[in-house]
Amino acid sequence: PDADFNDDTFVDSLDLGIWKGAFGQTALGDADGDLDSDGEDFLIWQRQLAGAGISAVPEPITLYLASVALLAGWAKRRRMI
Secondary structure, three states, X not given: OOOOOXXXXXXXXXXXXXXXXXXXXXXXXXXOOOOOOOHHHHHHHHHHHHOOOOOOOOOHHHHHHHHHHHHHHHHHHHHHO
């Protein structure tokens, strides 16, 4: 991955530390090949970190709202029969 700044085959917090140290000073945290370490490189690190198995967790209200919608649909269908 482009954001694996320490070449350990993982995009992780160690790579973020390298990017932070290089930000605006050297190309050690360069993920996009433009020979500097800037915000665009951070975004690439962030995307590659997210692609490594970190996923969003739905909020509890989502389950509640889905349950209410299913029950409402079930109740409406029973009234039509």
